[in-house]
Amino acid sequence: xxxxxxxxxxxxxxxxxxxxxxxxxxxxxxxxxxxxxxxxxxxxxxxxxxxxxxxxxxxxxxxxxxxxxxxxxxxxxxxxxxxxxxxxxxxxxxxxxxxxxxxxxxxxxxxxxxxxxxxxxxxxxxxxxxxxxxxxxxxxxxxxxxxxxxxxxxxxxxxxxxxxxxxxxxxxxxxxxxxxxxxxxxxxxxxxxxxxxxxxxxxxxxxxxxxxxxxxxxxxxxxxxxxxxxxxxxxxxxxxxxxxxxxxxxxxxx
Numbered sequence: 001x002x003x004x005x006x007x008x009x010x011x012x013x014x015x016x017x018x019x020x021x022x023x024x025x026x027x028x029x030x031x032x033x034x035x036x037x038x039x040x041x042x043x044x045x046x047x048x049x050x051x052x053x054x055x056x057x058x059x060x061x062x063x064x065x066x067x068x069x070x071x072x073x074x075x076x077x078x079x080x081x082x083x084x085x086x087x088x089x090x091x092x093x094x095x096x097x098x099x100x101x102x103x104x105x106x107x108x109x110x111x112x113x114x115x116x117x118x119x120x121x122x123x124x125x126x127x128x129x130x131x132x133x134x135x136x137x138x139x140x141x142x143x144x145x146x147x148x149x150x151x152x153x154x155x156x157x158x159x160x161x162x163x164x165x166x167x168x169x170x171x172x173x174x175x176x177x178x179x180x181x182x183x184x185x186x187x188x189x190x191x192x193x194x195x196x197x198x199x200x201x202x203x204x205x206x207x208x209x210x211x212x213x214x215x216x217x218x219x220x221x222x223x224x225x226x227x228x229x230x231x232x233x234x235x236x237x238x239x240x241x242x243x244x245x246x247x248x249x250x251x252x253x254x
Contacts (some may be wrong), residue, residue: 043075048070050230055222075238098115173232179205202223
C-alpha cells in the first residue's frame, strides 16, 4: 500500500529528470530546457523527499534502498535540489549532499555544485528566462471521485488499457494534495509472461505548490517503490542557498 498521512489538508511533489551517475540513480541532472529556465514565483517551500525501493529476489531475499533529496524554492522561483547518496535500509544518512543543483530563472542560469570537491559549474541558456506566477492549475473545489478507462494506443481495442481513478483530496504533511491511481494490466504473453501482470501507480500532488508529495509504484517485475515528502515548510528559504559558496572554484559553460 502507498504511504499516506491523513490530516486536515495536503501537499504534493516535484521535478525529476535524467540520472547523473550510478550513485545518484534517482537524482536528476537539472539542465535548462530549450525554451529557457522557468520557475514558479510566489509559493516558497522546503521539504525532504524520501524514496524507497523494495525488491524481493527469486530466493526470497529482501533488498531495500533509500534515497533522500532536499528541495527549496523561494518566492522568486529559484529552486535548489540537494541529492544525497543512496543508503541501505537502516543505515545512517550522509550529512553532506553528493550533489547540489540550483535552477535560477532570475539570473537565467543553472548551477551544479560538487560539495566534496568544492566546485561549481554554471550553465546559461541562450534564451530569455521566465518566472511564472504560481497560479493553481484548477479552481478551488473538490471534484467528485470518478474512474476513467482509456486505451494506451490509438486502437480502442488494443491492450493494455490503463484505468485512472481520481482519489479526491487529502491532507498530507500539512498541505492539500490531489490523488490519482493508475492501474495497468499487461496481458499474458505481452512480455513473455504466462499470466497477467498488474502494475499500480499512485500519486498525490499539491496543486498549489505544484509538487508531488507522495507516490508509489507496485510492479511485480521490479518490486515496490515509494516516495514521501517530509517536513514541508512554507517559510521563505535563506537566500544564501541559491548562491555559490565563496570558497568554491567556478567553471562557466556555454
